[in-house]
Amino acid sequence: MKLISNNKELTKTLSDLIRNHSDTTFAVAWASSGNPAFDLLQKNPSCISRAIIGTHFYQTHPDVLETFQGNANVHFVLQPNGVFHPKLYLFRSDDRWEALIGSANLTFGALNTNSEVMLLLGGTENKPSTLRDEILRLIDHYWQMGKTIKKNEAAAYREVWGRKQPALRRLTGQYGSSKTDKPPTASAVMSMSWDRYFDKVKTDPHHGFQDRCDLLTIVRHAFATHQTFASMKLPLQKTIAGLPNNQESRWGWFGSMQARGYYHQAVNNNNKHISQAIDIIPLRGQVTRTEYEKYIAELIKAFPNRAYEVGIASRLLALKRPDQFVCLNSKNRRALCSDFGITQGDMTYDRYWDEIIERILDTPWWNSKRPNAVIEADIWDGRAAMLDAIFYKE
DSSP: OEEEOOHHHHHHHHHHHHHHOSEEEEEESOBOSSSHHHHHHHHOGGGEEEEEEEOGGGOSOHHHHHHTTTOTTEEEEOSOSSOOOOEEEEEEOSSEEEEEEESOOBSHHHHHTSOOOEEEEEEETTSOOHHHHHHHHHHHHHHHHOBOOOHHHHHHHHHHHHHHHHHHHHHTTOOSSOOOSOOGGGOTTTTOOHHHHHHHHHTOSSSOHHHHHHHHHHHHHHHHHOSSSTTSOHHHHHHHHTOOOSSOTTTTTTOOOTTOHHHHHHHHTTOHHHHHHHHHSOSSSOOOHHHHHHHHHHHGGGOTTOOOOHHHHHHHHHHHOTTTOOOOOTTTHHHHHHHHTOOOSSOOHHHIIIIIIHHHHTSTTTTSOOOSSHHHHHHHHTTTTTHHHHHOOO
């Protein structure tokens, strides 16, 4: 009997057991490709006597289903009653048997980065063993819970698995591809309740929160009464675009874009791509990633030689949909990115959505119910854009 708690030792032990025994049987909650043990099973599937693999929470990689589709010796538990969660491995040869029981699934994480504990035990085949027999009975029971996967079922699983991945990554604190050691609970803003968020916005030391709300109300009315951005008068367009004009003194609030001369020229010329991009974003309902991507694809046509103008793109989004977007600019970028635990350099359109907007959409204050009080409701209607009141630094 041996206790194994080291990833390297566990990987070596599992791989050696697969090689040294003629019969491999296991039941695991999840499995993934790209680890030595799975690679051995993939190259030598005939060694598998029975395998039962769970798929709950879409943690099993679709490569695994495709690898064993049609294999009568491999069953997948697709819709368990509860969570199919065993981690049980049994290896048998003519003269002996060995088993691994513990916490490790047949996944890359279990064999590389996770903290796992497994107990290795065994005996001789010709000697009666109550434990071995109980393991075999469990395997028989698990076998009845699963089924052989068909090609079309494996394809359907991959499709759903792909759609679920962003949400699953967010559950682990992973937003986008950038790595961070800062969990969501370590962010002051991401863990705020609505009451705390409201109080924080009200203490804006640079601009009065009521004036911020009034400006957003003016812009909201403009979008509600004009069919397109292009149909608005130029001073109103400039107010929304964050550019100086003789109609609204607060044009620079929520992110001034005054320094971008080429942008100023495009707005003055009523560039059709700017209007067409803004018009893609709906006035109501949660803006989807697809709508955002269409918006970006149209907006960059106005500035073909400028890469990743996240400041401009987020400014226009924040004024049309202040409930979901915040303008990321030079005055709030450092503090916002620090609180979220992300790097402020090399900010791309994808990173803005994945690492900033997706975080906002997961916060308690963003998901709170719209308050009844007028002042609170006004801030709630612009709650994402109001992050500027918290992170703005002169």
